[in-house]
Each structure stands twice: as structure tokens, then as C-alpha cells.
Amino acid sequence: MLFRTTGKYDLVICDIDGCLSPESHAPINGPALAAIAEHNRQAIEDRDRPVVTLCSGRPIGFVECLCRLIHNTLIPCIGENGVWLWRPADNSFECDPAITDDHFDVIHEARKLLRLLYEAHGVIQQPGKSASVALYHPDTDYLRSTVSTIAEEFQKRDWPIRVSMTWLYINCDLQHVNKGTAIDRLLAETGIDPKRTAGIGDTMGDRFIADRVSWLGCPANAEEEIKKSASYVSPHQEVEAVLDILDQLSR
Ligand SMILES: [Mg+2]
Numbered sequence: 490m491l492f493r494t495t496g497k498y499d500l501v502i503c504d505i506d507g508c509l510s511p512e513s514h515a516p517i518n519g520p521a522l523a524a525i526a527e528h529n530r531q532a533i534e535d536r537d538r539p540v541v542t543l544c545s546g547r548p549i550g551f552v553e554c555l556c557r558l559i560h561n562t563l564i565p566c567i568g569e570n571g572v573w574l575w576r577p578a579d580n581s582f583e584c585d586p587a588i589t590d591d592h593f594d595v596i597h598e599a600r601k602l603l604r605l606l607y608e609a610h611g612v613i614q615q616p617g618k619s620a621s622v623a624l625y626h627p628d629t630d631y632l633r634s635t636v637s638t639i640a641e642e643f644q645k646r647d648w649p650i651r652v653s654m655t656w657l658y659i660n661c662d663l664q665h666v667n668k669g670t671a672i673d674r675l676l677a678e679t680g681i682d683p684k685r686t687a688g689i690g691d692t693m694g695d696r697f698i699a700d701r702v703s704w705l706g707c708p709a710n711a712e713e714e715i716k717k718s719a720s721y722v723s724p725h726q727e728v729e730a731v732l733d734i735l736d737q738l739s740r
């Protein structure tokens with residue numbers, strides 16, 4: 490598949506939490522997603538503007554659902570911080586082939602250790618992840634206080650796991666898998682030139698998007714650190730910012 494548009498960009502690779510939807514459990518802005526769906530319908534039909542696809546740490550089932558809501562029927566989306574691609578064109582899922590049985594075993598061991606250390610404190614392992622662990626606790630300050638201990642415990646055991654904090658979650662991801670490695674897979678199979686891609690992100694996890702695309706937009710609510718990589722920071726929040734950024738890209 491080779492996807493080209495007559496516009497300046499072929500593809501916008503958009504983070505979900507803090508961009509398309511709130512990272513909290515607040516309702517998702519349906520009318521704004523409908524506007525992105527309209528954008529995508531025109532992009533795919535007329536090939537005159539970039540298609541919006543998704544690149545998220547969320548479980549791939551959540552990403553698939555949003556991908557369908559925004560009517561991206563063509564370009565693969567990315568879930569679980571790069572573990573999975575889902576292809577809307579043929580409903581196929583692909584786990585990164587660089588993840589071996591040994592890696593799955595390490596993640597299984599990490600889950601056991603994290604349950605032992607933190608389950609009694611009310612730390613929940615987010616359901617739906619297969620080759621990574623995401624941790625949640627209603628008291629975000631408590632959750633944040635555990636990050637360095639978790640990283641040390643993994644290091645002691647020589648487990649190849651990267652530990653990072655989003656606004657509300659701790660992500661434990663395999664070191665050799667990230668949003669960027671999945672974007673490489675996506676671009677290779679779609680034949681899209683990285684120079685003709687843009688990205689949208691709000692936290693330092695999105696530096697892996699920033700590294701791959703030629704133009705980055707951030708919502709106003711983004712971390713200051715990622716804004717330094719941005720070509721454009723929208724004055725708007727979350728999905729309103731995404732709509733504004735799409736507008737900027739078509740100028
Ligand atoms: Mg985010």
C-alpha cells in the first residue's frame with residue numbers, strides 16, 4: 490500500500506490521552522471526534538489532506554475503538570506503546586515480531602512482583618495489556634512515589650523494562666519497544682515518507698513520535714518539556730487543540 494495526498498502531509502500520528510480524549514475517566518467529546526471523522530472521510534476519499542491515525546499507550550482494543558470512531562479506515566493505528574498495530578483496512582492485529590517468548594515471560598514475572606509489592610496498597614494493573622504493565626492508583630502522588638523503587642527492582646533483576654510516568658499511570662514497557670519502533674513498522678508497510686508526517690502529543694512519552702515525524706503539534710495542556718520539540722503549540726486544550734492543529738496543517 491502506498492498512500493499519498495496532494496497536501497503537504499500524508500499522515501498525522503496522534504496520541505490519545507490528553508490529546509483526543511482526557512487522560513482521566515471523564516467523558517469523551519463525541520462531536521469533536523465526529524469532526525475528525527469527517528476530516529478522515531475527506532482525506533481518504535479526496536486524498537487532499539493527511540489521514541489522522543492513533544499512537545497510544547492504551548490497550549489496543551481501546552485504540553481500535555477510537556480509530557473506528559474517527560473513521561480511519563485505511564492506515565494502521567498503534568496501541569500499548571508500540572506493542573500492537575491494528576489495521577483497519579483488514580481488521581488484522583500485529584504484535585511487534587521483536588517481542589519473544591522470553592520477553593513475555595519477563596512481563597509475566599514483573600506482573601507477579603508488582604502484585605506482591607503493591608496490590609495490598611490498592612495499585613491496579615490496567616486490564617487489556619499483553620506485553621507491558623500499566624499501573625493505576627486513585628492517589629496519583631502515592632503512585633508517583635513508587636516509580637523509582639519499581640525501576641530499581643527491575644534493574645536488580647536485569648529485566649529489560651522501561652519505567653515511566655504519564656499524568657495518571659505508571660507505564661512499564663519493554664525497552665526495545667516504543668511508539669517510535671511501531672511508527673517505523675507503520676511507515677515501512679504504508680510506504681509513507683517520514684518527511685510527510687506530522688505528530689500530536691502531550692507528554693514526554695510522545696518524544697518517540699516527535700523523533701519520527703517532521704512536524705509536531707502540542708495542545709496547551711502538554712508538558713512543558715515536550716512543547717520544546719513542537720513546531721506549533723495550540724492555545725486550545727485536548728481535542729479542541731487537535732482540531733486546531735489539523736486546521737493549521739491544512740493551511
Ligand atoms: Mg498523552
